[in-house]
Amino acid sequence: MKITDIKIGEISVPLKTPFKTALRTVDSVEDIIVEIHTDSGQIGFGEAPPTGVITGDTKGAIVGALKDHIIKSLVGMDIENFEEIMLRLNSCIVGNHSAKAAVDIALYDLYGQLYHAPLYKMLGGYQKQIITDITISVNSPREMAEDSVDAIKRGFKTLKIKVGKDAAMDLERMKAIRKAVGYDVDLRIDANQGWSPKEAVKVLTDMEDAGLNIEFVEQPVKAHDIEGMKFVTDHVAIPVLADESVFSPQDALSILQQHAADFINIKLMKTGGLYNALKICSIAEVYGVECMIGCMLEAKVSVNAAVHLAAAKSIITKIDLDGPVLCSEDPVVGGSVFDNDRITPSDTPGLGVTKVNGIRYLD
Numbered sequence: 001m002k003i004t005d006i007k008i009g010e011i012s013v014p015l016k017t018p019f020k021t022a023l024r025t026v027d028s029v030e031d032i033i034v035e036i037h038t039d040s041g042q043i044g045f046g047e048a049p050p051t052g053v054i055t056g057d058t059k060g061a062i063v064g065a066l067k068d069h070i071i072k073s074l075v076g077m078d079i080e081n082f083e084e085i086m087l088r089l090n091s092c093i094v095g096n097h098s099a100k101a102a103v104d105i106a107l108y109d110l111y112g113q114l115y116h117a118p119l120y121k122m123l124g125g126y127q128k129q130i131i132t133d134i135t136i137s138v139n140s141p142r143e144m145a146e147d148s149v150d151a152i153k154r155g156f157k158t159l160k161i162k163v164g165k166d167a168a169m170d171l172e173r174m175k176a177i178r179k180a181v182g183y184d185v186d187l188r189i190d191a192n193q194g195w196s197p198k199e200a201v202k203v204l205t206d207m208e209d210a211g212l213n214i215e216f217v218e219q220p221v222k223a224h225d226i227e228g229m230k231f232v233t234d235h236v237a238i239p240v241l242a243d244e245s246v247f248s249p250q251d252a253l254s255i256l257q258q259h260a261a262d263f264i265n266i267k268l269m270k271t272g273g274l275y276n277a278l279k280i281c282s283i284a285e286v287y288g289v290e291c292m293i294g295c296m297l298e299a300k301v302s303v304n305a306a307v308h309l310a311a312a313k314s315i316i317t318k319i320d321l322d323g324p325v326l327c328s329e330d331p332v333v334g335g336s337v338f339d340n341d342r343i344t345p346s347d348t349p350g351l352g353v354t355k356v357n358g359i360r361y362l363d
């Protein structure tokens with residue numbers, strides 16, 4: 001199965017409500033779609049969101065990396081030589097993780113198609129269904145409490161609450177939410193780098209003292225501040241999960257060696273796709289550290305690849321793959337089925353995606 005062409009397009013999908021974090025506010029998913037065509041007629045699908053505030057990757061940068069480096073390195077290669085393709089993809093340009101992820105995902109899709117097996121089975125086949133949380137955007141305490149109650153009515157049992165804008169107000173936000181939803185719901189929080197280490201220790205200690213029962217806190221401090229994250233991990237009982245601080249397997253190893261966090265959030269757009277995400281899983285397995293699988297604001301092609309990884313690996317015990325359920329429509333035909341918080345990967349070969357509607361192809 002030889003690669004004959006790699007096509008690039010873009011999709012735009014409005015969100016149900018604006019997505020607001022300590023880092024950004026967005027109204028729609030604006031993603032790059034990659035189609036890898038082969039001489040057998042089979043197509044592999046991939047996707048990359050331009051999440052400049054986290055990955056540094058803009059739409060233009062993703063398209064530039066694809067056109068100027070990645071596509072010309074891969075056309076003509078045979079999917080059977082999978083390791084060689086992955087080495088080439090990962091060495092043809094430094095950085096540019098989102099562009100690499102889109103292509104890596106499409107290649108794994110073809111890998112599954114070549115061997116007639118769904119990807120989650122090829123990668124380990126640990127379980128047939130996973131359960132995701134849903135994100136509550138940062139707003140006033142009253143609005144967030146209402147949004148949380150709505151999410152529970154929609155069937156979600158775990159909420160990922162965005163905080164990190166203002167520590168004192170974040171405490172009020174969490175009190176309002178816990179009061180509104182009661183104690184049968186798991187609450188995890190994501191500060192998206194919004195606090196200083198000392199602020200984080202204070203507000204998290206206040207949350208503990210208020211009996212808010214927080215499952216874990218995601219990325220309390222700046223991405224580069226590993227010492228600051230270790231300070232938080234050492235001084236609060238609430239477990240700390242590293243997100244923006246971990247892109248590569250080397251980042252994961254370094255954080256685990258320093259005991260700077262309790263959990264790792266794997267996102268394909270940070271790792272550059274499944275090839276490196278699998279390495280992080282192995283590192284975490286060695287350290288006995290559980291992982292979360294997360295996503296950016298992505299539609300169902302790339303989130304689908306994350307679903308297959310999560311279903312394959314037992315070390316991934318926390319799921320934050322709510323991108324598609326935040327969207328007001330689903331342009332992707334085939335692939336995993338999202339039913340409120342339940343996600344079931346398809347049992348067709350590869351990712352199971354057959355078409356993406358509404359692609360505007362780029363020359």
Ligand SMILES: C[C@H](N)C(=O)N[C@H](CCC(=O)O)C(=O)O
Pocket residue numbers: 021024051135160190192243294295296297320321322323
């Ligand atoms: C969408 C997902 N639940 C999420 O919250 N991801 C964010 C970053 C998303 C973005 O800004 O596109 C995270 O975990 O930090």
Ligand SMILES: [Mg+2]
Pocket residue numbers: 190192218219243244265
């Ligand atoms: Mg996060």
